[in-house]
Amino acid sequence: MADYLELVGGELRQLEQNKTFKYEVPLQSAQDGVVEVRGRNVVMLASNNYLGLSNHPEVRKAAIRGIKEYGYGVASVRFICGTQDIHFSLEKKISKFLGTEDTILFSSCWAANEAFFASLTNEKLGMETYRDVIYSDRLNHASIIDGQRLCRAETTDRKIYGHADVDDLVRQLEEDRAKEYRLRIIATDGVFSMEGDLAPLDRLVEVAGRYGAILFVDDSHGVGVCGKSGRGTPEAKGVHGKIDVLTGTLGKAIGGAAGGYISGRKELIAYLRQKARTYIFSNSLPPAIVYGASAAIDLLMKDRSLVRTLKNNTAYFREEIVRLGYTILEGEHPIVPVMLGEASVAQDMSGALLKAGVYIKGLWYPVVPKGEARLRAQISAALKRKHIDRALEAFEKVGRSMNVLGHRGVT
Numbered sequence: 331m332a333d334y335l336e337l338v339g340g341e342l343r344q345l346e347q348n349k350t351f352k353y354e355v356p357l358q359s360a361q362d363g364v365v366e367v368r369g370r371n372v373v374m375l376a377s378n379n380y381l382g383l384s385n386h387p388e389v390r391k392a393a394i395r396g397i398k399e400y401g402y403g404v405a406s407v408r409f410i411c412g413t414q415d416i417h418f419s420l421e422k423k424i425s426k427f428l429g430t431e432d433t434i435l436f437s438s439c440w441a442a443n444e445a446f447f448a449s450l451t452n453e454k455l456g457m458e459t460y461r462d463v464i465y466s467d468r469l470n471h472a473s474i475i476d477g478q479r480l481c482r483a484e485t486t487d488r489k490i491y492g493h494a495d496v497d498d499l500v501r502q503l504e505e506d507r508a509k510e511y512r513l514r515i516i517a518t519d520g521v522f523s524m525e526g527d528l529a530p531l532d533r534l535v536e537v538a539g540r541y542g543a544i545l546f547v548d549d550s551h552g553v554g555v556c557g558k559s560g561r562g563t564p565e566a567k568g569v570h571g572k573i574d575v576l577t578g579t580l581g582k583a584i585g586g587a588a589g590g591y592i593s594g595r596k597e598l599i600a601y602l603r604q605k606a607r608t609y610i611f612s613n614s615l616p617p618a619i620v621y622g623a624s625a626a627i628d629l630l631m632k633d634r635s636l637v638r639t640l641k642n643n644t645a646y647f648r649e650e651i652v653r654l655g656y657t658i659l660e661g662e663h664p665i666v667p668v669m670l671g672e673a674s675v676a677q678d679m680s681g682a683l684l685k686a687g688v689y690i691k692g693l694w695y696p697v698v699p700k701g702e703a704r705l706r707a708q709i710s711a712a713l714k715r716k717h718i719d720r721a722l723e724a725f726e727k728v729g730r731s732m733n734v735l736g737h738r739g740v741t
Contacts, residue, residue: 349674350694355684360385361586363712367689373721375690375707377586380555380664381636382712383626384586393587396621403616409603412614420624424591427561427627428553428578429571432599437612439550439579439590440473445606446546446575446592448480450513453605460512463487465499465543467518469525474517474548487511493522496533503541514541520549520563521556524698524706526665528556531567538574546575550590554583555664560630560637580619585626587619640664640711643718647709650722655735664709667693668725669702670734676703679732686724 345351359366361384365374383389396416406412421433436442451462464478468490478488491499499516506514516538518529531547538545549562557565560583564570575598580589592602602609630636644664651658657669670676676692683690683705694703709718729735 349677355689363710363714363717365689367684370687372684372687372689373713373717373724374710375688375721377708377710378551378582379586379710379712380583380640380708381560381626381630382710383583383629383636385712386626386629388629389585389622389625392625393618393622396617396619400617400621402618404614406614407610407612408614409610414614414617414620416617416620416624417614420620421591423624423627425593427631428576428593429561429564430573430576430593431596433591433593434599434602434606434609435615436590436592436606436609437615438581438588439548439577440476441608441612442577442590442592443471443473443477443548444480445477445602445608446577447474447477447515447517448607449602449605450515451481451486455512457512461485461487461510462513462515463489463506463509463511464515464517465489465491465502467491467522467529468493469519469522470517471519471523471548471550474519478517494527494530496530496537499534500537503537503543507541514543515546516543517546518548520547520552521663521665523551523665524667524693524704525659526551526661526663526667527659528552528563528566528661528663531564531569531573535569535572544574546577547573548577550577550579550582551663551665553578554626554630555637555640558637559634580623580626583626584630585619585622587622589615589619589623636711640709643711643713643715644709646715647707647718647722650718651707651725654722654726654729656725656729666707666709668705668707670704671701673703675732675734676705679728679734680705682728682732683724686728688721688724 355367357365357367361377361379363374364371400414404412417435421435424433462485489502491502516534521528534545552563554560556563561570564573574594576593578591581587648666659667673694676694680690680692690705690707692703693706
């Protein structure tokens with residue numbers, strides 16, 4: 331029998347040799363547009379803090395108020411004694427913001443995604459024998475993939491369609507038209523986290539309706555970011571209020587702490603409160619997070635300037651990074667993939683940029699396809715123009731020293 335420590339040790343050595351070992355670089359300050367690392371102030375380009383609300387004074391005040399009024403934690407799951415009135419208030423606020431009937435909170439969007447697929451497909455729901463089918467975009471987030479892995483193979487078919495390829499999806503739906511599936515589910519990210527592109531939700535809404543399918547959208551990187559008022563990818567694509575099932579996170583644009591949700595029809599939400607294992611068996615969100623997330627949504631609803639600032643910062647960075655000679659994936663989202671090709675280049679460049687005053691991380695296989703390693707820049711409304719210019723100067727300096735400008739990258 332192999333010694334497990336030898337096995338994992340060998341794998342760790344291989345990761346370090348291939349320059350694919352993931353290093354954690356701790357912050358010595360609050361999350362913000364500029365953070366302290368190793369005693370130096372550096373520009374943050376790796377955070378999901380899109381609106382700059384992670385360290386916003388109103389959000390901080392709200393979180394402190396939550397502890398003062400409701401305590402540090404609830405010490406229980408929702409259905410026993412872990413539901414406070416503030417949980418229902420936040421769920422109602424999210425529903426109003428997203429244009430849905432009801433919402434259920436989870437510890438994370440990962441837990442929410444697992445809950446949806448397992449709870450819906452693994453229950454007989456009045457039928458002794460049945461088969462369901464899930465059509466999933468090829469580049470969906472790992473949480474959607476893992477959620478579908480919880481669906482029993484004996485009752486659920488899992489199929490993959492080409493990335494944002496509605497024609498391929500329709501082809502598969504047509505092939506399966508005669509099959510007597512109980513449930514047909516189309517699953518997609520709203521914004522794809524490695525590419526920064528938006529799903530064609532306007533077309534997917536039409537296709538789902540035509541084939542009697544449930545449209546499931548994880549809008550974790552869209553909510554608070556996309557659309558004129560930050561209501562997410564559905565707003566950006568003109569289908570606000572028309573998505574069957576929306577999941578998302580409170581840990582990115584909406585305050586940046588923790589927590590997730592499923593939002594949709596009231597019957598579905600009531601059902602999930604009874605059946606979702608990651609809801610029934612997990613502690614409910616602590617008061618500080620509930621208050622902070624609620625304050626973040628309030629700020630977003632009353633002040634659209636946060637979204638406008640984010641869009642302006644993103645457009646400026648995208649234009650200028652291309653002018654320097656870098657290859658990026660086109661788009662409008664604040665996720666800006668700077669394509670470098672090889673994992674070792676992304677790793678080395680990330681380290682060099684940190685020394686030059688920019689905190690950014692490299693991504694490589696298996697997170698992205700082989701040969702498509704990149705730096706994932708993430709722009710924030712917390713950044714001032716001088717911060718972006720400082721980051722661009724570092725990109726130019728490091729790019730020239732590493733000889734990557736103008737000829738290296740993946741299109």
